[in-house]
Amino acid sequence: MTGTTDQFRSRYKDVYNGSSTPRGRIFQKADTMNVSLRKCLWAPVACFCLCLWPLLAFTQSSDLAQNAGGQNLEACKAGRANCDQSKLSAAQSTEVALASHGRNVANCRNGYDSCDHSKLSDPEAVALAVADHKRNVADCDEGMQSCEPSKLTPAEARDSSAAARRRNLADCKDGSGACDRSKLTTAEVVTVDGSRQQLNASDCKNGTGLCDHAHLTLSETKEATTARHQRNAQNCVNGWDDCDHSMLAPSEAKQTALLEHQRNLSACKDGQETCDYSKLSPSEAKVLADAEHKRNYLACLKGYGYCDPSRLTTEETVSVQPKAH
Numbered sequence: 001m002t003g004t005t006d007q008f009r010s011r012y013k014d015v016y017n018g019s020s021t022p023r024g025r026i027f028q029k030a031d032t033m034n035v036s037l038r039k040c041l042w043a044p045v046a047c048f049c050l051c052l053w054p055l056l057a058f059t060q061s062s063d064l065a066q067n068a069g070g071q072n073l074e075a076c077k078a079g080r081a082n083c084d085q086s087k088l089s090a091a092q093s094t095e096v097a098l099a100s101h102g103r104n105v106a107n108c109r110n111g112y113d114s115c116d117h118s119k120l121s122d123p124e125a126v127a128l129a130v131a132d133h134k135r136n137v138a139d140c141d142e143g144m145q146s147c148e149p150s151k152l153t154p155a156e157a158r159d160s161s162a163a164a165r166r167r168n169l170a171d172c173k174d175g176s177g178a179c180d181r182s183k184l185t186t187a188e189v190v191t192v193d194g195s196r197q198q199l200n201a202s203d204c205k206n207g208t209g210l211c212d213h214a215h216l217t218l219s220e221t222k223e224a225t226t227a228r229h230q231r232n233a234q235n236c237v238n239g240w241d242d243c244d245h246s247m248l249a250p251s252e253a254k255q256t257a258l259l260e261h262q263r264n265l266s267a268c269k270d271g272q273e274t275c276d277y278s279k280l281s282p283s284e285a286k287v288l289a290d291a292e293h294k295r296n297y298l299a300c301l302k303g304y305g306y307c308d309p310s311r312l313t314t315e316e317t318v319s320v321q322p323k324a325h
Contacts, residue, residue, distance in 0.1 A: 079103060111135075143167055175199060175210070207231055239263055 073092050076083035077099040088096060101119065108115035108128050120128065133151065140147035140160040152160060169188055172179035173195040184192060203209030204216060204224040216224060229247060236243035236256040248256060261279065268275035268288055277285065299305035300312060300320045309317065
């Protein structure tokens with residue numbers, strides 16, 4: 001029986017392991033064809049990948065080179081120190097030269113020290129000269145320190161002098177420190193004195209500026225005093241710091257005291273730090289105390305807000321204690 005079993009196993013192994021039996025040879029041939037087929041299918045793929053890899057590497061290197069070249073071009077066009085002129089193409093060199101020329105023209109127009117007049121074309125030099133002259137005329141008319149009077153034409157110099165007189169007159173009227181009274185005509189002195197008188201009266205009346213009461217007329221002094229009294233009364237009514245109670249009339253003092261009391265009561269009700277409890281009437285103090293007692297009880301009862309158990313009555317203490325189940 002054992003010999004028969006071993007013989008069967010040997011036959012079975014020969015069939016499926018590709019031995020000399022016909023069926024085994026068929027299986028062995030099929031396996032060989034499968035391996036050959038896989039090799040045929042993978043060969044083109046491998047070949048494609050190997051052929052494509054140099055192209056991809058070249059493309060990536062080309063992109064990096066283009067990016068580096070573009071950065072160098074921008075650096076050269078901007079005139080930066082990291083520009084490498086040797087890496088520019090002929091077209092790029094032309095582009096950089098145009099950018100450099102345009103930058104020089106702008107520097108010259110703006111009056112920068114980096115301007116190189118020798119690199120300007122004749123039309124550009126003429127346009128620059130015209131622009132510089134206009135700028136100098138404007139500077140002189142406005143009284144700027146950059147003004148060069150020697151470069152003005154006689155007519156322009158007259159206009160500049162007239163503009164300077166007008167500025168000095170305006171400064172003297174406004175009381176500016178730049179005023180030079182020695183340059184005023186007799187008529188201008190009269191005009192300036194009148195303007196300064198009005199300006200001083202306005203400052204004293206409004207409580208602003210540099211009021212000089214010694215230069216006020218009687219009517220101006222009266223107006224300034226009335227305005228100051230009204231301003232103080234308004235400050236007291238609004239509770240502002242500039243209130244002077246000693247300047248209030250009896251009726252104004254009464255109204256101010258009433259408003260101050262109301263503001264203090266409101267502050268105490270809201271628990272603000274500006275509250276002055278000593279200024280409350282007995283009835284007001286009682287109302288506030290009752291309201292605070294109620295608030296404290298509710299806080300203890302509900303567990304929300306500040307609770308002071310020591311201020312509870314005996315009944316309230318019992319009611320807020322947890323009930324046993």
